[in-house]
Amino acid sequence: MAKLTIADLKKIKEEYHANQALREGGFRVKITVHMGTCGIAAGARTIMNTVMEELAKSDKKDIAITTSGCAGLCSQEPMATIELAGEPPVKYIALTEEKMRRIFTEHVMSGKPVKEFALVQGHETTY
């Protein structure tokens, strides 16, 4: 194996930072995909896969993805909640893969909520 230099140490740190950030906390964004029975039946798994793909593509280290149970509005599933640090969470309803991708690009990456897909802003906080 190649001998490391100090620059290599920094490179390794960068490479492995994603999982470390996950463990150390301090995220900018938290994405919650609601995966109660209703959510799963309505296609929450596809939404989760989409989020994971987008995250890998984005190469961002400050985004946490988690799941939660039924949000209580079963007729509007699949749902997801996006929380930007310091801002009220936004709940999105009746998601599809395309909608989720747009939310990821506009809301998660650029900080602009996609109003037409949103149910509500504010209310409950999950952490």
Next chain:
Amino acid sequence: METTYRSNIMICAGTGCVANGSLKVKDALETELIKRNLQKEVKIVLTGCNGFCAKGPVMVVYPEDIFYQLVKPEDVPHLVEEHFIKGRPVQKFLYTPPAQKDAIPVMNEIPFFKHQVLRALRNRSLIDAEKIEEYIARDGYMAAAKALTEMTPEQIVSEMKKSGLRGRGGAGFLTGLKWELCARVPGDIKYILCNGDEGDPGAFMDRSVMEADPHSVLEGMIIAAKAINAHYGYIYVRAEYPLAVHRLQLAIEQAKDRGLLGKDILGTGFDLDIEIYQGAGAFVCGEETALMASIEGKRGMPRAKPPFPAVKGLWMRPSVLNNVETFANVPPVILHGADWFASLGTEKSKGTKVFALSGALNNIGLVEVPMGIPLKTIIYDIGGGVKNNRKFKAVQMGGPSGGCIPASLIDTPVDYENINKTGAIMGSGGMVVMDETTCMPAMAKFFLEFTEDESCGKCVPCRVGNKTLLTILQRITSGEGREGDIELLLNLSQQIKDTSLCGLGQTSPNPVLTTIKYFRDEYEAHIKEHRCPARVCTPLVKFVVDKDKCKKCGQCFRACPTGALKWEKGQVAYIDPEKCTKCKSCIKACRFWSID
């Protein structure tokens, strides 16, 4: 490029949790994640000791920071479905503090973890102990890089001295000063040595560091080697720590492969080779000169000092020997500076200390706390108080070399000076908590049995003196104590302390001295009244029920395995001496101390 996951499961793979089956839980998790097609979303990581050993197997799930305890392989499908698919913490495996109703899901809100400050254990539950990249991702080897490229040996020594870091092995000698003494001695061959011969009963601090974060020890050694200009090092570990030996060996190989050990480290031109030397588990080999003799292939026995190891150590070459936890503390001192390190602690004891909590506590495990924290906080807030609602009696600190601190001194701040004042020592960090069912003379006898056994036999005070102390304690606890025995114990103890060659003999009477100091009445009860107040010493227990104290509850009756106990509802119990085998089951069952 490392794959991105949405969740990491950190499963504790320290010795305690492995013994409790954590590796089987890991296998079950792997299978279940594949079954649910979650293997690309959820990563499983084996970590070193999490610290909360009493609740093993334990795991922490990120990013939610949820702490799961006592997980069994058969529980895994339920856990995966609930947590990773439905996204809710599984109540069943959450920790609930003793005497409370509500479980606490988040790890850092659990009192056991909340009061801790992690420095030596900074990577606890955060990295895979067997992957060097994960250590590097947490600033690993950056301190070594800084020391090798930006600092002179003098600067390293001065930073260490300024930080106030003292040896974590027990004696508390200033680490920077130790390095300075050795650095000043001329010589082209010097050695850097790491003491991992942790031998105190009930202590497992160093083992945990070596298992959980072996690279932090190596990095500390690289920095020390630069400071004293050593190019060869040994880590002395007892062979009874196979997991520690395995992880250290792996760490050394990884570091060598990556050019972090061996020739021309990080391209700086500095060379250091480190080798593991496995000891056979003799307690005396934790003493520095005995340890060096052992590495040299001789019988592990101490020698007179001076010459001190800094001048003539291993193979008569200048050497520095530091404890595992001391080395683990070094990289952050270099990286963040002496002032950062000294910002925690008391006037003369800086930083943090790792303690192994054991004995009659609810939360047994490994903890790291700032110096100066009251003993009470460790025992009640972190340790969760004494088990089975019993009363706290005393805590033995520093193992067989240390002493006991009684309940009356529970507000003592935990640092070198204040612990020494009580007659105990900080030691390497063992804390054995005792409740009212512990007999203090019997406890002193237990430790003396240990030191008598472990004495190397080189010098008379230790070899014969400890044997004599033990003989006296044996007769006291068997009901044959004589008038004047207490004075004899005190006198002899002082002589052993004053005249023994090494630390073993100089400290072995401490358990005797402190138990007499704080629990003299118990010794007197044994000798004068032929009575063991804690009902531990069988020859002194009469096995008679006290009619006035008996609450007629029948607990003793249910516990008796031989039918010697007679009891009927509403009646005082009676013990038939013909059938009684003196097994003490009734005494353990009685909550009212009504059996004498």
